[in-house]
Amino acid sequence: MIEKITFLLFAAAALIASGGETATVLRDFRDAAGFSLNAAVGSVSGDGTILRIDTTGRDEAWTPVFRTRPGVLKPGTDYVATFQYRIDSPDMEKKFLHFLCRPFSRPDSALDTMRRNEGRSEKFRPVKIKFRTGTRADDYAFQIHTFRKLKGEIMDFTLAEGTGEVYLAATPDTKPFTGSLGKLPTGAKEFTIEPPDNPGGTVVDAAEFGVSPENPDNIPALNRALEHCREIGAARLTVRPGVYRMTSDVPLRFRGMRDFVFDGGGATFIWLKKRQPNFLVEQCERLVLRNFNMDWEWKKDPLASLVEVAAVTPESVDFKFVEYETFPRRDVRVAIVSSYDPATKSVGIEGGFDRGFEFYAGQNRPKTEWLSGNLLRVYAHDLGRFRPGQLFRMQHYYYDMGGFALTDNRHLTIEDVNIFSCAGHAFVVSGTQQFWEFRRVNIAAPKGVPRRVITCTADHCHIARSRGFFRMEECEFSLGADDCLNAHDCSGYAEKSGTHSVRTRNMRAIDTYPPGTPVELRHGDYSPSGFRSTVVSTRTIDNGKGIHEITFRDPVPEPIDDGFILFNWNYDTRNIIVRNCFFHDNRARGILLLGRDITLENNRFRHNEMGAIKIETGYTFNVWSEGYGADNIVVRNNTFDSVNPRDVANDGKARDIYMGVYMKTDPSTERTRYPILSNILFENNRFRDSFGLVAFISSAGNVTFRDNTFENPTPRRDPLPYRAAFFVTSASDVKIVNNRYIASPNVPNPGVFYDPESVENIVAAGNIVIPEK
Incomplete structure (x- = not known):
């Protein structure tokens, strides 16, 4: 039935093609x-x-x-x-x-x-x-x-x-699609996080170890208390309400804790330091962290500032710190500036941009000069986009330190925690972490406190590798400097170097490939090579360039392209549930999904600077290589409002949702016909004020958008002919059916555009334009 419908749509496309x-x-x-x-x-x-x-x-x-x-x-x-x-x-x-x-x-x-x-x-x-x-x-x-x-x-x-594209229009008189959609994905399975089981354990008061609001630094005392709890097998450590200073360059260590609760008692911990994450949680089981706030000492060291361009020359740009008469740090670092929207009080405006200066601390530091207490001159080149009067959020930190480093834990719960701010990622997850949850974890600026233009200076939650089974419910992630949630495992690239060996390029973590590691080799287009074997040994050739030789138990096949992509199956970030959460006003994207068995439901996405959701995978020769593909994903009953205000595009097309790959570089325009992203369902979602496409779909198979609603009442500064439409390329078995467009003069071409050279079995039917209420 689908093949017949597809043929009829192809035949009709000649009558309604636009730009074909x-x-x-x-x-x-x-x-x-x-x-x-x-x-x-x-x-x-x-x-x-x-x-x-x-x-x-x-x-x-x-x-x-x-x-x-x-x-x-x-x-x-x-x-x-x-x-x-x-x-x-x-x-x-x-x-x-x-x-x-x-x-x-x-x-x-x-x-x-x-x-x-x-x-x-x-x-x-x-x-x-x-x-x-x-x-x-x-x-x-x-x-x-x-x-x-x-x-x-x-x-x-x-x-x-x-464009060479075919356009299938949504119309007011279309009939509902009643055909078969084939097998639809089911998403994540429900699972249980085991609570601590220590009914006879001791309850310890942190104050007994010297933890006090009067201390200039409470980290040593808290670490003594935690070590004592670990040694005696305590059930709980409690902290009395108050504000506690944290200034040591060592983290709070939760190492090897079992059946334990850390109850912050509503306390606020304020950090001021130069290195190390705030919390280091590793190899713990049935651990609960609850009921506290985390913040940074802004009066002495602001994480970011609101600045206005005062003057520009070909060699320099002057930034005025608009909320300060005298900025507190005269050795200020200008990490990156991002266009700022005074209406939303966050980054992300149409036509806006980022500019990195000293992105990594100590690297490419520009010459700076204070012209007054709040006027800073930055010397640089290629400043043609800067204009007097522009507002920016200037970050003074980026990938620095971090809030929580979570590694190799099982059955971990973090609940009722407020992260007002931190330097670096709020959460970084790595190792064999499995079965963990966030409940009412909020990354948001404290209400009524001035000058808080940022929360975390990098990702809100970055899952670098794990064994999956993660749930987050009733959380708010906002005002961070990068993605709200980036869930993936790290892959790698290598070329055959011997009968049983490959030589890597830009492999960052060879220590995650010890002998016995199960590794799958994919061809350069992500198609299966049929090879899965275990590591026998590794040998470093040039660690700085990430060149290592990996020897396997079995013979390595011949590549069909230049080399292989490595999937390390010690890790498998899968079975993720995100419910009733609010992701908003952050730099970069709302959520990156680079895994399988995932459900997103009843969430809100608002003003995510570069788009709401990316479902992707990719590898590069110079930066990151992330993801083993995506499979069995359900996105239902969510709202998307004004996401991608920056107009970030793929292949020149801005989009709310992106599905695709990057190959060799990120971003790239290369696609694969192999559906490395497969079995994806978007249903019953509401999209408001898309800046470009609703979705860019590529390198994918069995993708369904059904019963979604699109409303676009707000004009754009730069109207796009494809606004609120779909674009499909290098994909197969894509069904876009029974979606509702609320009529708008801002959407000239509601419906679906696709590339006829690379798309197979596309169904676009039942998509209707209904009058505005």
Whole structure:
């Protein structure tokens, strides 16, 4: 039945297609009037079919090679570039071709609408790049630059106006879809967290060990109390109400605790330190942490500040600290600035941006100069996006220290805890952690306290690896500097080096691959290789570059591409339940789901700067490699309000929900036809004021959106033709059915766009436009 419906929809698409046809703008390199070529590094073959590039004689990091001339591209218009390229001795870490869409007259990246790197193939490799020009300039150009020194060629080049996509419209008179949707995912299974079982255990008062609000530092006394509890097998440690200072550069240690409750008694712990997490919780079982508040000493050391651009030159930008007459730290660190919305009192505005300076403490520190008590000059380059009067949240910390480090625990409960602020991640989970929960854990600024523009300076909760079974209920995560929840396991990339061995690239944690570790090898497109074996040994070749040799018990097969992706099955972040939570006003995304057997229900997402949910997996050669794919995910009865105000896009398309992969770099425009993201259901959700697509769906299979509602009453500064629609590419068995659009002039094309070259078995039916109430 589905195949028949799909065929009928394909046939009808020709009648309602929008942007499906393309019109050629440039073909090959024959028309020199249509482009500008840097003759010092580029040349065209005699027949005009091949562009030859040679920047091996240049010392610059970036070299422009090719630009279409003003007038060739129109503002606010879709284009498709197709070509083949090759590179001599490819090495994406050291050199690559950089394709971008930028105004011809702009030397900086301020108005770029597309950037993509290619350079991993010595043989000609086909590429298709879809992009859309912006509206803030009238001379956008398709450009080719190089990063560092390389030699290569480009041929079969075509630049065409249009999208090449098919559009299936939602209409007022559509009939409900009544066909079969096949097997739908079920999400996570319910599970139990075991409570502490220590009925005869001792109750210890922390004050007996010297814990007191009068102490300048309570960490040593609390650690003595905790060690005493561990030694005698106590049932509970209690803290009296009050405000406690914490200044040692060591954490509170919960190590090897069993059947134990830490009751904070409503106390507030305030940290001021330079290193180490606040709480270190490891190898504990049936542990409860409850009833306390965590904060930072803002009067002496603000974690972030609200600043206004006072002046800009090509070499410097002046920031005024608007809430201070004299800023308390004269050795201030400018980690990153993010555009700030005074209406929501949080980061994230349309057309906004981030700019990193001293992102990692001590690295790339810019020269700074205090011009007055609250006016700071920062010396830097590429400042074209800064304008006087702009507001930013300036972070003075990012990946520093952290709140809770949770490792290798089982049956852990954290409840009734308020995190007002902390330096770094609020929670980092690692190791073989399994069966844990957050209940009424709130990461939110304290009410009525001024200058609190941030809570945690990195992710709210970052699950780097675990064995799953995590539940969070009735929690609020807000105002943090990165994702609210990022749940994944760390993967890796390697190339075959022997009959039984592989050599890794950028492997950060070789210590998680001891002998006996079960490892699966996936091909570079995430398709199964059929190989799963155990580690026999590891050998470090270059630890700084993450190069190690791993030897397995069984012979390694031949890759179908350049190498393999490693799944370490000592870890399996799965069976996650998130209910009745509120994620809002944070930098980055609401939730990243890179696991399986997951249920999200009855949650609220509001003003998440870069989108609400990402379901993805990916690997890189220079930063992170995260996720083993995604499977069996249910997202139901949630509300999404004004997520992605920053207009963050994939393949030039802004989106609320993103499903896809990144390969070699993050982000990347490479996709896989293998459905590494599969069995995903969104139902009965409400989306309000999408800034772009409702969902970008790629590298996926068996994805269903049904019975969702979309309302878009608020106009955008930059209207998008695909607002509140869906886009599907490199996917199969996608069903978008029986969704409701509340009629709005801000949604010109409600419905589904898809790429006919890479999508199989798509069903878009029963999607109706209903009158506004």
